[in-house]
Amino acid sequence: MAPSIAEISEKQEVSSITVPVKATTGSEETAPKVRRIIEEEGEGKTPASYPNYLPTWDHGEKYPPLEPFVHVEHGLDADPAFKDLLPEGSTIQKLTPTIGSEVHGVQLSKLSAAGKDQLALLVAQRKVVAFRDQDLADIPIEDALEFGGYFGRHHIHPTSGAPEGHPELHIVYRNGSDGEVEAYFAGRNSSVQWHSDVSYEQQPPGTTFLYILDSPEVGGDTAFVNQVEAYNRLSPALQERLHGLTALHSGFEQAEFSKSRGGVVRREPVSNEHPLVRTHPATGEKALYVNGGFTRSIVGLKKEESEALLAFLLNHISRGIDYQARVRWAPKTVVVWDNRVTAHSAIFDWTTGERRHLARITPQAERPYETPYKA
Numbered sequence: 001m002a003p004s005i006a007e008i009s010e011k012q013e014v015s016s017i018t019v020p021v022k023a024t025t026g027s028e029e030t031a032p033k034v035r036r037i038i039e040e041e042g043e044g045k046t047p048a049s050y051p052n053y054l055p056t057w058d059h060g061e062k063y064p065p066l067e068p069f070v071h072v073e074h075g076l077d078a079d080p081a082f083k084d085l086l087p088e089g090s091t092i093q094k095l096t097p098t099i100g101s102e103v104h105g106v107q108l109s110k111l112s113a114a115g116k117d118q119l120a121l122l123v124a125q126r127k128v129v130a131f132r133d134q135d136l137a138d139i140p141i142e143d144a145l146e147f148g149g150y151f152g153r154h155h156i157h158p159t160s161g162a163p164e165g166h167p168e169l170h171i172v173y174r175n176g177s178d179g180e181v182e183a184y185f186a187g188r189n190s191s192v193q194w195h196s197d198v199s200y201e202q203q204p205p206g207t208t209f210l211y212i213l214d215s216p217e218v219g220g221d222t223a224f225v226n227q228v229e230a231y232n233r234l235s236p237a238l239q240e241r242l243h244g245l246t247a248l249h250s251g252f253e254q255a256e257f258s259k260s261r262g263g264v265v266r267r268e269p270v271s272n273e274h275p276l277v278r279t280h281p282a283t284g285e286k287a288l289y290v291n292g293g294f295t296r297s298i299v300g301l302k303k304e305e306s307e308a309l310l311a312f313l314l315n316h317i318s319r320g321i322d323y324q325a326r327v328r329w330a331p332k333t334v335v336v337w338d339n340r341v342t343a344h345s346a347i348f349d350w351t352t353g354e355r356r357h358l359a360r361i362t363p364q365a366e367r368p369y370e371t372p373y374k375a
Contacts, residue, residue, distance in 0.1 A: 032060030036164065037173070050137055050213040053359050055161025055171040063167075063267045066201065069153050071366045075120035075207075075282035085111065085118035099127045099226035099342075100325030108334055109135055109147055116150050119336065120207050124282045128224045128337035128344075130327050136211045136334050137359070141166050145361065151207040152363030155198060158251065158267040159258035163359075167266070170360040172210070172346070176353040184348060191348035194225065194318055195293025197339050197362060200251035202272050205339040206365025213357040215329045219350030222327050222335065225343050227287040229323035230316060231277060236375055239277070242288075243373040245301075246273040247310070249294045273299055275370040276313075280341055287341040288313060289368055317343060329358075340365060 037054040038046060048054055086092055090105030101122075108131055111119065123129050136144050145154065145168055154168035161171045174180065184191070197205050210222070231239065248271055255269035276298065278289040292314050298306040326347075327335055337344065339362075350356075 032058065034058045034060070037161070037175075041175075048214060048355065048357060050357070052141065053137070053163050053169075053171065053213050053357065055173050056164040057161050057264045058164075059264050061167065061264065061266045063156055063158075065268065065270070066203075068202065068367075069364070071152055071203065071206070071364065073120070073206075073281045073366065074117040074151060075124050078117035078121035078282075079114065080118075080121065082118045082122060084115040085122060094126075095130075095325045095327070096323075098229045098323050099224060100129070100327065101126045102130045102132065104132050106131060107133075107135065108336075109139055109143070113150075120151060121282055123207055123336050124280055124338050124341070127226050127228070127342045128325060128327065128335060131334045131336065132330065132332065134211065134332050134334040136209070137213055137332070141169070144359075145169070148209055148361030148363055150363075152205070152365055155201070155205055155362040155364050156266065157198065157362070158265055158269065159254055159263055168361070170362055172356070172358040172360065174348075174356045176216075176350075176355050181348075181351050192223070192318070192345045193293060194291055194314070194343045194345050196227075196289070196291040196343045197360075198251065199274065199289070199291060199294045200249040200254075200269075200271055201364065202270070203364045203367050204274075205362045207336065207363060208339045209334060209336050209361040210358055211334040212329045212331065213359060214355040215331075215358075216350040216352055216354040216356060219347070219352075220329060220356045221347045221349075222329070223345050223347060224325050224327065224337060225317055225320055226323040226325075227289065227317070227341050227343060228280075228285045230320055231286050231288045233316070233320070233323070239286075240373045240375075242276045243370060245276045246299045247276055247290055248273055248296045248299060250296045251294065254294075271296075274368040277370050278340065278368040279371045280338070281366060284371075285341065286371070288317065289340075290314065290317070291343045292318070340368070 035057045038051055092101050092103045094101050156167045157170045162169050250271040251269040255265045258265055274289055276290060277286050279286055290313050298310055
């Protein structure tokens with residue numbers, strides 16, 4: 001059974017952003033296994049609000065390794081006055097002083113190129129922004145992907161479910177089935193799992209979009225942590241020492257977990273080394289770039305040294321409630337975050353049996369880099 005998904009020059013045109021070509025295996029006689037939630041729930045009978053977004057896991061889908069590409073940072077030259085993003089009549093309110101904002105009166109799918117550039121900058125500055133009353137889930141999936149593709153090459157997740165025919169979408173899905181809560185907490189005390197999406201890639205995602213399809217009336221929020229502020233809270237001596245160090249980020253464990261549950265592995269797993277402190281190209285801010293989901297070790301340190309320093313940094317990030325924000329989902333909400341300077345966690349806290357179903361558009365960004373330490 002496939003796993004349910006609990007939970008980073010001249011401007012390119014969208015048409016120039018390439019997606020790996022799907023290669024299928026098998027024949028009609030030995031067709032690969034395909035699991036479709038729509039079939040399990042009954043086509044025409046499913047209570048899902050957006051059946052076209054229900055996930056499929058196709059064991060015949062295989063993709064080649066990702067190739068490097070030139071990322072265009074759209075927030076770099078954006079107008080900081082945000083006049084094309086936040087017109088008269090719109091409102092923006094901070095969720096906390098250091099991270100998170102909520103916007104009303106803006107329709108993301110209708111933004112001009114200048115508005116999209118300003119969106120990238122605003123999200124880089126505020127780290128996560130919730131946009132209410134959006135139509136992204138209601139327009140054709142192809143149009144939603146065209147919108148998201150402006151911000152970078154679409155990432156195709158190696159193990160998650162996707163709507164059939166649209167592998168670029170990562171589907172977050174829990175159907176609230178009987179026993180799911182008990183099974184989930186049988187071996188853990190908390191659902192909090194801080195991570196930065198697919199940080200094991202050579203070019204992890206940047207400006208990332210997650211939109212709601214179905215959610216519990218109460219519960220199922222998403223928490224975000226500001227990795228820039230986490231870096232700023234460290235002593236200058238430790239900040240300076242972290243510069244020049246890299247960490248290993250691995251996708252092998254995720255692939256093995258999927259295999260162990262009978263799930264798919266659409267691309268062979270990879271690992272990459274990234275700096276512990278990365279610089280954002282639009283803001284120049286420095287952020288810690290480690291996360292509990294995929295960071296395995298600090299390169300060049302002995303095992304005990306690596307484990308001790310990594311444990312300190314991950315604990316520092318996870319307990320920083322004064323630089324975290326919690327976003328509550330509501331119908332027609334799109335949450336946009338910068339995966340380069342945040343980590344996040346889904347919160348599995350509802351026991352009412354309601355469905356939690358979301359779609360993620362995940363444009364890749366530049367390869368993480370660091371700039372020299374400055375006191």
